[in-house]
Amino acid sequence: EDQVTQSPEALRLQEGESSSLNCSYTVSGLRGLFWYRQDPGKGPEFLFTLYSAGEEKEKERLKATLTKKESFLHITAPKPEDSATYLCAVQAVGGSYIPTFGRGTSLIVHP
Amino acid sequence: EAQVTQNPRYLITVTGKKLTVTCSQNMNHEYMSWYRQDPGLGLRQIYYSMNVEATDKGDVPEGYKVSRKEKRNFPLILESPSPNQTSLYFCASSANRGRPYNEQFFGPGTRLTVL
Numbered sequence: 001e002d003q004v005t006q007s008p009e010a011l012r013l014q015e016g017e018s019s020s021l022n023c024s025y026t027v028s029g030l031r032g033l034f035w036y037r038q039d040p041g042k043g044p045e046f047l048f049t050l051y052s053a054g055e056e057k058e059k060e061r062l063k064a065t066l067t068k069k070e071s072f073l074h075i076t077a078p079k080p081e082d083s084a085t086y087l088c089a090v091q092a093v094g095g096s097y098i099p100t101f102g103r104g105t106s107l108i109v110h111p
Numbered sequence: 112e113a114q115v116t117q118n119p120r121y122l123i124t125v126t127g128k129k130l131t132v133t134c135s136q137n138m139n140h141e142y143m144s145w146y147r148q149d150p151g152l153g154l155r156q157i158y159y160s161m162n163v164e165a166t167d168k169g170d171v172p173e174g175y176k177v178s179r180k181e182k183r184n185f186p187l188i189l190e191s192p193s194p195n196q197t198s199l200y201f202c203a204s205s206a207n208r209g210r211p212y213n214e215q216f217f218g219p220g221t222r223l224t225v226l
Binding site: 032034036041042043044045046049087089097098099101102103104 | 115142151152153154155156159161167169170201203213214215216217218219220
């Protein structure tokens with residue numbers, strides 16, 4: 001059974017204080033790993049897709065990396081507007097297209 | 112504006128009263144899906160559709176039905192809602208270019224309460 005564990009569950013940072021969110025996964029074979037951002041009362045917003053170990057993607061203050069067992073979302077010099085819940089999901093190789101989502105990390109950035 | 116719309120956004124109903132939550136996308140996406148989001152459980156897929164007239168079960172399909180008669184619409188039907196279907200529901204779509212989960216666009220959500 002595919003599993004995705006995100007840590008920490010919640011993270012409070014001061015503006016400018018860089019940190020990383022972790023997504024550990026267990027799948028028989030990885031088709032893709034996805035990061036989403038979700039603001040309160042809204043639907044998730046796509047951030048990145050990573051397909052293979054060693055791959056990295058960046059967008060503004062966010063950088064996602066992937067190894068064979070986990071992914072990190074690095075947040076450099078965060079701003080209050082980066083406050084949100086960050087969701088990680090994986091899709092396994094095989095006939096099913098059902099993704100497995102983690103429970104998310106709630107990030108609060110204080111000014 | 113490219114978007115996924117859902118209606119209604121909020122719904123309070125009673126056990127057993129059939130309801131439909133509509134979902135529509137204007138991006139000509141082949142792939143559409145429905146999720147429910149519950150505290151402590153994360154997002155779980157209910158049903159998905161690879162294209163018109165092609166639907167399949169997700170992780171938690173019991174108690175739900177879907178149809179895909181048109182490319183842009185993917186309604187979620189609860190024939191006989193029960194209190195355990197109280198949840199926040201999201202519709203999503205993406206272009207199926209061999210990787211249907213790449214960049215899913217999510218709707219704003221429908222908060223359903225079944226009394």
